Structures are given as C-alpha cells and as structure tokens.
Amino acid sequence: xxxxxxxxxxxxxxxxxxxxxxxxxxxxxxxxxxxxxxxxxxxxxxxxxxxxxxxxxxxxxxxxxxxxxxxxxxxxxxxxxxxxxxxxxxxxxxxxx
Numbered sequence: 001x002x003x004x005x006x007x008x009x010x011x012x013x014x015x016x017x018x019x020x021x022x023x024x025x026x027x028x029x030x031x032x033x034x035x036x037x038x039x040x041x042x043x044x045x046x047x048x049x050x051x052x053x054x055x056x057x058x059x060x061x062x063x064x065x066x067x068x069x070x071x072x073x074x075x076x077x078x079x080x081x082x083x084x085x086x087x088x089x090x091x092x093x094x095x096x097x
Contacts, residue, residue, distance in 0.1 A: 008095040011082075018046055019080040019094060026074050027095040031058050032067040038088025044076035048083045058090055066090075 008027050011019045026042060037059045043050035053074050058064065080096055 008097055010093055010095045012091055012093045013082040013084070014089075014091045015084050016048070017082045019082060020096060021046060021079045023075070023077045024080060025097050026053065026072050026076060026080055027097065028069055028071050029054070029056065029095075030067050030069045030093040031056055032091045032093075033058050033061045033064045034088065034090030035060055036087050036089045037063065038090070039085040040088060040090075040092050041083045042072075042094070043079075043081040043083060045078045045081055047081055050078055050081055056092075058088060 011017065031040065039055060039057050041055045042053045044053050045051060053076060054072060082092055082094060
C-alpha cells in the first residue's frame with residue numbers, strides 16, 4: 001500500500017486513548033510538547049497491556065521546538081492505543097489506517 005493511497009485517519013490524544021480496535025497501520029505520530037515533560041507510548045492492543053510499538057520521551061515547550069513528527073509505518077493487529085505517563089501534559093496526533 002502506497003501512503004498516498006492509504007486514506008490516513010487521525011486522532012488527537014491529550015491523555016490515554018484507545019484509537020482503534022483490530023488491525024491496521026500507524027503511519028505517523030506528531031508530538032506536541034506541553035509545560036511538563038513526559039512519555040507517550042503507542043501500543044498494539046486495546047490498553048497499556050498490549051505490545052509496545054514505540055515510546056517517545058517528550059520535553060517541555062521550553063526544551064523542544066515542536067511539534068515533532070515521527071514517521072512509523074508500523075502494522076498493528078490487536079488495536080492502536082496511546083498511553084501517557086502521569087506527567088506529560090502535551091498532546092500526540094496519530095495518523096493511521
């Protein structure tokens with residue numbers, strides 16, 4: 001599947017979020033720093049017990065000139081879940097199909 005043909009959907013998370021159930025592809029993550037640094041993890045699953053696909057440590061707006069976009073193009077089978085640690089107050093937008 002070529003990216004232009006994928007018809008990417010997107011979801012913006014400001015906290016833990018179940019984005020999708022079932023299989024698909026996560027194309028990219030746009031990380032937007034907040035006033036408190038922290039960690040965002042993408043899981044293949046319905047919650048944080050799923051398989052870790054990617055983990056991002058994001059600094060504060062004073063530390064990072066953001067947003068930062070990371071291209072992933074990683075397949076998932078059980079679902080797409082975004083997990084925030086207790087500290088991070090920024091946001092992440094994921095593009096997926």
